[in-house]
Amino acid sequence: MELPAEDRIRSPHTGWTRAHWEAMADHLLEAVVPHATPGFAQVRLPGRTSWAGVTSDGLEGFARTFLLAGLRIAGDRGETPRAKILIERYAEGLAAGTDPGNPYAWPLIADYSQPIVEAASVALMLAETRPWLWDQLGRDTQRSVHAWLAGIVGKKPWPCNWLLFQVVVEQFLADTGGRFDQAEIDGGLDAIEDWYQGGGWYSDGNGQHYDHYAGWAMHLYPLLWARMPGASETRVTRYRERLHAFLDDFRHLFGADGAPMHQGRSLTYRYAAAAALWTGALADATPLPPGETRRLASGALRYFADRGAPDEQGLLRLGYHGQFLPITQPYSGPASPYWAAKGFVGLLLPAEHPVWTATEEPAAVERGDFDRVLPAPGWLLHGTRADGVVRLYNHGSDHIKVPAELGDDPERDDPHYAKIGYSTHTAPETEAHAWELDVDGHTGLMPPGGGPVTRRRRIRRIGTADGFAASAHTDGDVTVETASVLCDGGELRIDRITAPAGWVARAGGFTVAGAVTPDGRAHGRTAEAFSGGLTSRIVGLAGWSGAGLQRMSGVNAFGDRSATPYLTAPPHPGGTITYAAFVQLSGEISDILLTVDEHDGEVTAISAGGEEIRVRLGEAPRYSRRTPPGGPSITWDPTVP
Numbered sequence: 001m002e003l004p005a006e007d008r009i010r011s012p013h014t015g016w017t018r019a020h021w022e023a024m025a026d027h028l029l030e031a032v033v034p035h036a037t038p039g040f041a042q043v044r045l046p047g048r049t050s051w052a053g054v055t056s057d058g059l060e061g062f063a064r065t066f067l068l069a070g071l072r073i074a075g076d077r078g079e080t081p082r083a084k085i086l087i088e089r090y091a092e093g094l095a096a097g098t099d100p101g102n103p104y105a106w107p108l109i110a111d112y113s114q115p116i117v118e119a120a121s122v123a124l125m126l127a128e129t130r131p132w133l134w135d136q137l138g139r140d141t142q143r144s145v146h147a148w149l150a151g152i153v154g155k156k157p158w159p160c161n162w163l164l165f166q167v168v169v170e171q172f173l174a175d176t177g178g179r180f181d182q183a184e185i186d187g188g189l190d191a192i193e194d195w196y197q198g199g200g201w202y203s204d205g206n207g208q209h210y211d212h213y214a215g216w217a218m219h220l221y222p223l224l225w226a227r228m229p230g231a232s233e234t235r236v237t238r239y240r241e242r243l244h245a246f247l248d249d250f251r252h253l254f255g256a257d258g259a260p261m262h263q264g265r266s267l268t269y270r271y272a273a274a275a276a277l278w279t280g281a282l283a284d285a286t287p288l289p290p291g292e293t294r295r296l297a298s299g300a301l302r303y304f305a306d307r308g309a310p311d312e313q314g315l316l317r318l319g320y321h322g323q324f325l326p327i328t329q330p331y332s333g334p335a336s337p338y339w340a341a342k343g344f345v346g347l348l349l350p351a352e353h354p355v356w357t358a359t360e361e362p363a364a365v366e367r368g369d370f371d372r373v374l375p376a377p378g379w380l381l382h383g384t385r386a387d388g389v390v391r392l393y394n395h396g397s398d399h400i401k402v403p404a405e406l407g408d409d410p411e412r413d414d415p416h417y418a419k420i421g422y423s424t425h426t427a428p429e430t431e432a433h434a435w436e437l438d439v440d441g442h443t444g445l446m447p448p449g450g451g452p453v454t455r456r457r458r459i460r461r462i463g464t465a466d467g468f469a470a471s472a473h474t475d476g477d478v479t480v481e482t483a484s485v486l487c488d489g490g491e492l493r494i495d496r497i498t499a500p501a502g503w504v505a506r507a508g509g510f511t512v513a514g515a516v517t518p519d520g521r522a523h524g525r526t527a528e529a530f531s532g533g534l535t536s537r538i539v540g541l542a543g544w545s546g547a548g549l550q551r552m553s554g555v556n557a558f559g560d561r562s563a564t565p566y567l568t569a570p571p572h573p574g575g576t577i578t579y580a581a582f583v584q585l586s587g588e589i590s591d592i593l594l595t596v597d598e599h600d601g602e603v604t605a606i607s608a609g610g611e612e613i614r615v616r617l618g619e620a621p622r623y624s625r626r627t628p629p630g631g632p633s634i635t636w637d638p639t640v641p
Contacts (some may be wrong), residue, residue, distance in 0.1 A: 013360045014258070016298040018351055024301065025072045025344055026082065031314025032065050033089075039096030040089055041104040043335060047318055048325060050333030052114040057333035059106045062097060063118035064338035066090050070125025070133075075347030078132025087133050094122075094137070098144040109151035114331070116157050119149055120165035121341075123172040124224055128348065134176065146178040153181050160205035161213055163188035164221035171228045189225075189235060192218065200246025201376035208459060210377035210397035211264020211416070215250060215276030216342050219243045223283045240285035247280045248287045249374050251296065252364045252381050255424030256388025258299030262557070263392055263422040265399065265414065268318055268328055268336060270309055271300040271343035278346035281355045290354035291361035297346060299363065309337075316340060320557040326430040327557045365390050371486045373464050380469045382486050387534070387587030391510075392422040393484040393491060395471035398459040413457045418442070420456075420482060421491065423585055425534060426510045429562065431555035439550045440511040440564040443495045443579075445478050445572070448502035454478045465636035468615075468623045478503065481617040487607045487625075488594050490584035492541075494603050496617040501574035508550075508566040509538035510585040513559035520563050522547040527565030528589075535589040540567045541605075542598040543579030578603060578617070 007017045036043050043061025050057055069086045076083040097106040109115045126134045126145070134142070152169045167188040170180040195203045195218070202218035203209045223243060226236040253261040260273035274297035280286025281293050288296075307321035316337035317323035328336075349355055364370060365383040372381040378396015383389070399417040415428040419441030422428070429440050436452065438444060444453035454475035462470035462481065470483035478499045485492040497505055509527070512518050518531035525540030527547035540547065544567040556562040567581055578601050582592055593608035605613040610628045622637040 010359050013295045014298040014302050016302055018356045027314050037104040040093035041096035045334035047334030051330045055107050056114045059118050061335035062093055063121040064335055066125050067121040068341035070129050071344045071347045074128045094145055095141045098148040109155055111156040116165050119152055119169045123169040127172050127228055150179040161217035163191050168225050171230055175229045197376040199376045200242050208396055208398050212273050216272045220275050220279050223279050240283050243280055243285040252372055254296050254363055255390050256366050258303030259424040260300055261392055261424055262427050264416050269339040270304045272340050274300045275342035275345050289361055290358040293355050295360040324557045371467055375464045378461055380484055390424045395469040396461055400458045413455050418456045421510055427557040429511055429555045434552055434555035439508040439566050443480050443507045445499055445503040445505050462621050463638055466634050483615050490582055493581045493583050494615050495579045498576045499572045503572045505569040507581055508564050509583045510536040511562050511564040512536045513556040513562035515559055517561040518563040520549045522549045529563035529565050533587050536565055537584040538565045538567055539582045541580040541596040545570050
């Protein structure tokens with residue numbers, strides 16, 4: 001797209017402006033038209049059917065593309081020729097989909113059913129486009145839409161972000177004369193208070209569920225609800241304050257190439273990660289300058305556009321860059337990726353708003369190196385300006401249900417939560433066989449004579465401090481306590497392992513992937529893999545005796561060929577042993593100058609700059625670091641008030 005010189009100057013990092021966002025929205029919306037049923041009630045895209053079935057998937061195709069169309073209509077104030085086409089198209093679909101006699105009528109809303117999710121997109125966009133769409137519908141169509149949406153009243157949503165779907169649907173019904181239950185609106189909003197963990201972070205339901213849903217669900221829906229006439233100002237003020245705090249962390253979760261952090265489920269929603277950024281500007285609830293908001297959001301959109309999403313047919317496929325089914329969940333159908341529409345919330349802001357007119361400002365990782373601790377999700381972040389990579393060390397998010405919920409395995413682990421390390425530039429190995437092996441980003445043990453590796457399911461937090469996070473997990477007779485300490489451009493990983501005699505410990509680093517098989521080598525207690533300008537390295541410093549390299553194909557969202565470096569130890573003698581390793585992911589790998597000593601369960605490390613780090617796990621965990629004379633010091637001891 002040819003841009004005026006002034007626009008190019010305003011977008012020095014991404015080169016993208018509002019015109020690019022509008023063009024991408026139009027491209028996505030036109031590409032789905034050939035897949036619509038007669039009357040546009042459903043959009044049945046090609047691809048794997050979800051567990052909800054073809055009819056539900058067709059509703060999803062309507063609702064999620066309507067989410068994008070609604071933002072486009074509202075952004076144009078319903079006045080442009082493009083907006084008028086979309087209004088006509090989706091008005092026809094609303095009438096057809098809510099007509100019980102239509103052969104493509106939408107499935108009715110039932111307890112725990114997918115239509116609960118899709119009803120929220122329909123209601124939100126009817127609210128945002130009300131003057132141009134809802135208010136212009138005939139009374140018969142309004143009544144049929146009301147009747148279908150009101151099917152949500154009294155129904156049971158899953159006890160997570162789904163409660164917010166019920167909130168926004170019933171608020172729209174309340175605002176437009178439909179049937180609703182105020183107790184359900186209030187109850188859904190009250191429920192998220194129990195899940196708020198401080199610092200702007202929500203868990204998505206009971207338990208430790210921290211991922212992109214914190215932004216594209218737990219913050220987005222309350223603040224879109226806040227734009228409805230019946231919203232409570234007291235709640236709105238609270239939600240704005242929380243989003244402001246959240247974004248101060250969230251701004252650090254993007255790589256210099258625009259990539260969002262690759263962690264958590266539903267990553268096929270891709271640039272929906274930008275939703276919280278735009279919402280902060282929309283609600284005047286952001287610490288980010290306008291130019292940084294647009295730089296991060298446009299960077300995410302362009303990141304995927306440059307890597308095959310949408311594809312040559314203009315469709316968003318189930319996957320991450322291109323199609324890649326192992327990254328998806330069974331509830332995802334062919335239209336599921338169109339929740340990416342949430343990333344277009346910025347179109348609600350007028351073209352003259354500063355987020356569109358200000359000059360782009362650099363992302364956090366472009367401004368300089370950073371280490372950041374996020375106590376609520378139990379994460380450590382490490383970003384490096386030289387290579388633009390942000391790494392996340394996870395000691396608090398496991399996505400394990402508490403308590404076990406209907407039809408769910410309470411102890412089922414997931415590669416998007418169970419790993420120790422994630423990053424903006426790598427993905428875990430997610431295909432079934434690779435996940436069974438569970439090499440990357442994991443410290444596990446294998447029984448004598450071979451057998452499945454122990455799993456990191458429920459994470460028990462030990463603590464967080466500056467440059468430090470630790471947690472533990474137990475699988476059968478094996479308990480692994482792990483500390484991640486940021487130093488010398490990498491992670492000092494300390495594992496305290498309690499196991500029966502004969503079990504064999506293994507620790508994996510980051511997986512790198514690409515179109516061709518990554519180079520790599522393993523020698524002594526060091527293993528390295530190289531791909532796309534990145535090096536993944538793991539070095540044994542205490543307790544580890546050998547190293548290896550696992551190469552696989554077809555198992556990684558970042559490329560067909562992948563490699564993971566790992567360490568192995570001699571058979572466990574029984575009891576408790578402490579191990580130490582150094583894990584790196586970088587575009588600029590340098591010699592390791594860190595020296596480590598382990599004595600009686602305490603690890604002492606001296607960094608290249610002379611900093612002394614001490615870590616002890618077990619019944620009385622503690623952590624300290626001392627810089628050379630005159631520098632700052634840190635001491636973390638949970639037994640000291």
